[in-house]
Amino acid sequence: MNFRIPLFALIAAVLVLVSGCQRPAQLRVEDAYVQLSPIEGRPSAGYFVIHGGPQPVSLRGVVTPSALRLEMHETVDENGVSMMRPIDRVEVPAAGEVKFEPGGRHIMLFGIDGGALKAGELPLEFIFSNGDRILVTAPLRRTGSAGAAE
């Protein structure tokens, strides 16, 4: 029996892991969370960061089984008045970064179900133009009494 073969295999495995750190950008969604509206019956807002993969894609939608309705919105300034309007897609450049953040793009969730509220989190599925679907779990954050939602 030759003990060198397993050792070489181990070294090869380590090399694969190390080179994995430098592999091309991978499409992914990070830092997702939902800021619950402090007012019952009002929609809550969700935020996240999309990291682009090797090819440009567009985000076509976000779905969840834990809310009655989910919309993608952007906040725009019209004559000094901050308004939000629905958007149906967002371009994600290759290896780029697209943020959904307070004061900008966000998702709006209407009618989050009691089970998700109790669990303190809900699943979000991101649907991309290249067929990729990415499922993440978004924690629900409650707003302090003095905090402003949205």
Ligand SMILES: [Cu+2]
């Ligand atoms: Cu909105």
